[in-house]
Amino acid sequence: MATSKTLGESLREHGVSRRGFLKFCAATATMMALPPTMAPAIAAALEKARRPSVIWLSFQECTGCIESLTRSHSPTVENLILDVVSLDYQHTLQVASGELAEEARLQAMRENHGSYLVIVDGSLPGPGSNMGYSTVAGHSNLDILLETVEGAAAVIAVGTCAAFGGLPRAHPNPTGAVAVQDIITNKPVINVSGCPPIPTVISGVLAQFLTFGKLPELDAYGRPLAFFGQSIHDRCYRRPFYDKGLFAETFDDEGAKAGWCLYRLGCKGPSTYNACATMRWNAGTSWPVESGHPCLGCSEPDFWDAGSFYQALSVPTVDSTQTLGLAAAAGVVIGGAAAALAKHGKTKAVADREPVTVEQLEQKL
Amino acid sequence: MSDSMEFLLWTKGTLFNWALAIFALGMLARLVEIFWLGRAPNYAEARAGQWGPGLRTVFTRSFADPGTFKRSGFDVLVGWVWHLGFIIVLFLFIPHIELIKSVFGMAWPGLPNPVIDAISALTLAGLVAALVHRLTHPVKKHLSDFEDYLTWAVTFLVVLTGYVAYHRLINPYPLALGIHILSVEIFLVVLPFTKLTHMFTAFIARWYNGAIFGRKGVQS
Amino acid sequence: MSALDSIAIAVEVPRLAQEWGNALPILHEIRHGLERLAATGEPTLIDLRAIPFGPGDEARLLERLGRGEVEARIHALGETLIRETAIPAVWLVDFLNAEGERIALHLQIDRIPGLLMTQPEDLAEAPARLDRLLKELAGGGEAA
Structure with missing residues (x-):
């Protein structure tokens, strides 16, 4: 007590x-x-x-x-x-x-x-x-x-x-x-x-x-x-590589071995706010990025639903293939219909055209 | 603001799907209509081929002839600066390449971030200069309508919010990134229904022009 | 012995010699601290655990600072190791727990780290403690 x-x-x-x-x-x-x-x-x-x-x-x-x-x-x-x-x-x-x-x-x-x-x-x-x-x-x-x-x-x-x-x-x-x-x-x-x-x-x-x-x-x-108060990205010792555009693209390429930025491997550091980069884990031994793994963003809301852990932050969370296909098909149909309508209008205009004589025109003047 | 992550996920999920769908539907409808209507048949005997000149014109019309450059050097130069800047930033910024790779399965090498950063700044400056010129030039001002300002605004917002997100000028970051993605989605939705379609139709128009001239045996 | 032993494992040596560029600013901060100490007598404390060091950065920084003439140990709540670096007035204070694990690591720029000094409360209590000892000795002397 x-x-x-x-x-x-x-x-x-x-x-x-x-x-x-x-x-x-x-x-x-x-x-x-x-x-x-x-x-x-x-x-x-x-x-x-x-x-x-x-x-x-x-x-x-x-x-x-x-x-x-x-x-x-x-x-x-x-x-x-x-x-x-x-x-x-x-x-x-x-x-x-x-x-x-x-x-x-x-x-x-x-x-x-x-x-x-x-x-x-x-x-x-x-x-x-x-x-x-x-x-x-x-x-x-x-x-x-x-x-x-x-x-x-x-x-x-x-x-x-x-x-x-x-x-x-x-x-x-x-x-x-x-x-x-x-x-x-x-x-x-x-x-x-x-x-x-x-x-x-x-x-x-x-x-x-x-x-x-x-x-x-x-x-x-x-x-x-x-x-x-600060994002992982802002306190990350690998930040200079992000700024220079040096990225690891797989977990075992030269970039990964050289300790380059893990953004392309899905690092959520830019949108994650936590103290890992300074406080570290296991009595200050290391932290995920230091051990070569991208930040999962575990301290942020919805982190389980925020897309793949291994896809870059800029990648959408949905698979748009089907939507894109459907929309494209609809677009083709609508465009075709619009063109058909225009062609029909043109044909009709030609068919309905009535010849005008010079006399008729002069009368209008 | 406490829902900034939810907002980001909404722009990266549902909203992204909708924007992409509207863009694809609108743009394909426009293009199918254009191609299907085609040109009136030309019954005159062709004096020369049309493919070569057509394709050449698609390229050559990117450069203003000396007369145009002399008359409106500002438009040509500033137009070039921000158009090129926009394209470079769009296609050569690493996070954008990752996005394209995830949606279309294609990827290419990017540019270092500081280079992209400088180019975005230049693009923003170019866009501001273009707007100021439009507002101060009497003829241009007279010719401009709502659509011109709308398309300028949605284009400017895309670059501006991207710049803000990159420099983390809005906190928390998910909000900054969400705003950028949202502005891109607005851009995508507006695109097929405004003069922004020129990013596709400009090349079609050039091809037709070049092809017609080529057929007539005239240099375009 | 199991089938696992037949799997060849290539051990890759990490490139620890790499510079991450985060140690140099600390040296500059120390320099400012030294100037401040000389000019106003104001000490500076740098919490090395609050610096986003890359692998090996901290070790390289400490190696560069080197070893000076003084080393001290405080036995309270585990050990605290205090040592002057090769640069006078720059002290490394290493706080360890009872298990010998580091709980904090500070660089102090001061004539002498505050923790080494006798604390005022202890000084105030010191005569009384000595008095007790003297009394004990006096009492013991009588008994003996």
């Missing part, structure tokens, strides 16, 4: 020294994508921050987001952040099960009414669809979400499914899946998209909320600008 202890006290209880705390703040600044000169301000704010209660709801998800977070290099600053929050309900991670587990959630809601954070991963069957597609403890995802969010301070939608509907919402969307922001309109919703999101981005958003106690600045999709 959340306590009245400040974060500073809590960390010192963990045996963290002042230098350790400063290091923690420096790493947190890095994690929050803030300039490192912000570390003292972060230190001052964190010293006074209170441990919030967190309720984590998992709906139509694959547990990849939680894997991303918990399998990240440990024990790290992320874990410290997780240690200093009070994770009161997460049905994959918690020891309690059944009635006890649900009771833990209800208790956390009662005791921290108005101040707890709700994290959601996964989409949920929206109003009007079959609620039986996804339930927890016999309750529909929708009911649980509405009930839990009612007393929350804010909601963090983790992963593309929670943020935009993701895979479950992909065409033809059999479960009627919707995103959290489609349901929750009366509470702040922060979207941390990605399939999965970069673990440091998840904990960075948590740290930001912890540190400054308020919502970060968000983009048009409700994502924190600190992480989603």
Whole structure:
């Protein structure tokens, strides 16, 4: 349960020294994508921050987001952040099960009414669809979400499914899946998209909320600008090759070996906003483009329905062959009809022509 | 703005299909009509062949004769600049080549992006100059009607939105790209029903001209 | 041994020697930082994790900066390695976690990195701590 202890006290209880705390703040600044000169301000704010209660709801998800977070290099600053929050309900991670587990959630809601954070991963069957597609403890995802969010301070939608509907919402969307922001309109919703999101981005958003106690600045999709403010393309180290017109055309040609731009192999970097190019994956080891694969655009809405992963961004998402054929056939018919009509008119005009004599013309004058 | 990705997918999907269909239908109807109506039969004995002169004229009429150049050098020069720029950008920008490859299965080498960028800027400048000239030249202004301004606008928008999308001047990018694709679709829809058809008919007209002159044994 | 072993695998060596052009601007930024430090005493911090480096860019940058005279280790929340580069006043601060994995990497342009200095709160507590030690010693002395 959340306590009245400040974060500073809590960390010192963990045996963290002042230098350790400063290091923690420096790493947190890095994690929050803030300039490192912000570390003292972060230190001052964190010293006074209170441990919030967190309720984590998992709906139509694959547990990849939680894997991303918990399998990240440990024990790290992320874990410290997780240690200093009070994770009161997460049905994959918690020891309690059944009635006890649900009771833990209800208790956390009662005791921290108005101040707890709700994290959601996964989409949920929206109003009007079959609620039986996804339930927890016999309750529909929708009911649980509405009930839990009612007393929350804010909601963090983790992963593309929670943020935009993701895979479950992909065409033809059999479960009627919707995103959290489609349901929750009366509470702040922060979207941390990605399939999965970069673990440091998840904990960075948590740290930001912890540190400054308020919502970060968000983009048009409700994502924190600190992480989603710039496109992959703009921060890509291969960008100079795009600008020079040097492209890999297959995965094993000279261009691919030389590390040229992957645009023609379907890279969605230009339309994708995420922090992969700087934060990287696996403790900062690498990221998709660095390992030679185009960006799939996993942090954007509708990314499953946005055409082939391996076709360039400029390529249409539909096969126009049939439409083109039908339209061309119709065009030929219409053009033929128009020409026939014109020819008919001409023939008729010739046939109906009445000779005029000079006298008749003179009479008209 | 939060639906910019949906907007992009709409322009790349449903709308693209419709625009392509209207363009194909309209343009084929016009061309079939033109070819089927053909020319009035010429019963006079041919003095020379018509194919050679016809094809030659298709090419030679691209260059203004000295007299025309002297009379309206501005039109010739600016016209050349932006027409050529438009064609180069359309066919030699890598993302466009990818699009053509996906729809028609044909591809060719492209130009580096900075070259395309410079040419687009030049094309935009040419189009603006053409409009200013049209608005300030008394005779031209008098001769211009709504269609002239409409075709200018849809052409200009295609290049302008492309330039804006390339330089990512509108955020988020899916919105910028969607606007560019939308403007191209407007261009495609307007094309068969306005003087923009000249991109096909100009060559047909030249061929007929050259062929007729050739048949008569006259140099065109 | 399985049938898989009969498949010939050609291992291609990646061309890591390639320059991606993202390290040079950092050197310029360091130069500006040095000028600022000399003129106003204002330190500069560069978060190397926020730079979109290409493969090997970071390693090449650090190699070029070289090694200076000072190296220090801080044991708090895992190790922090601090070393002066061959360019005076340019420090590399490598934050590691308890597992020895890097959690942040900074370049600091300063006379001495702030983290090395004794923190004011610790300084304030220092006499009391020594007093306790003295008291213990005094008490222990009596007992002995």
